[in-house]
């Protein structure tokens with residue numbers, strides 16, 4: 001069976017790094033045109049764009065902060081101006097839980113992770129309803145399931161709740177909405193917490209599927225599941241949350 005992705009148009013928030021970058025690379029190989037959103041690191045985004053030149057799908061950069069409604073309005077408009085439609089929305093943009101527990105930090109994490117889902121959902125839904133099809137994939141975390149009293153855990157749990165509600169609303173329009181809850185994935189986000197020389201030790205201890213396997217989980221483990229959920233193979237899945245963690249959650 002074919003994936004049914006060729007010629008589709010995707011917006012990937014946080015598409016310049018980690019899991020989002022993995023999804024970008026896989027989509028481009030399948031002939032999907034990808035709008036890569038990011039907010040700060042121009043050099044990283046431009047470097048990725050230059051690596052994608054001449055591939056099957058076309059990539060463009062759309063810089064902007066998903067934690068601000070006006071910015072998301074502009075991002076979506078820019079994608080529509082360039083692509084004319086949005087078939088797939090992948091929401092990977094995110095920041096780690098800041099060290100300090102302050103109201104300002106709580107606010108920021110909530111905006112970037114949770115409010116952004118609402119902003120994107122509100123603005124992209126009418127486009128997909130009009131097209132009578134679409135796939136929305138939101139990245140949550142096993143932190144949503146292990147729980148904690150910090151903004152990151154609460155926002156991640158909120159993402160799943162929001163996505164299920166949106167899935168219910170959009171199902172009659174042939175639009176699927178799902179979340180992925182990754183376990184520990186060694187992307188740039190994790191470097192300040194688990195430095196490269198500690199990756200293997202952490203992996204052996206915490207991720208059962210990697211106990212007798214070389215290496216450690218990287219963004220591509222999630223990119224593959226994003227590709228699956230965006231494809232025709234997942235046409236009958238909606239309102240689901242899929243843990244992709246190498247058994248980390250059942251191990252705890």
Ligand SMILES: NC(=O)c1ccc[n+]([C@@H]2O[C@H](COP(=O)([O-])OP(=O)(O)OC[C@H]3O[C@@H](n4cnc5c(N)ncnc54)[C@H](OP(=O)(O)O)[C@@H]3O)[C@@H](O)[C@H]2O)c1
Nearest residue numbers: 014017018019039040041065066093094141184185187189
């Ligand atoms: N890594 C893990 O172990 C893990 C586990 C579970 C869940 N997650 C979640 O998975 C998602 C992807 O994380 P990752 O590990 O792939 O992180 P990453 O490698 O740090 O990538 C994060 C991406 O988000 C972009 N970004 C950050 N803030 C943004 C904003 N306000 N507006 C737009 N773009 C923004 C970054 O670009 P700029 O830096 O240029 O802004 C970058 O492209 C996040 O939601 C993260 O919380 C991660």
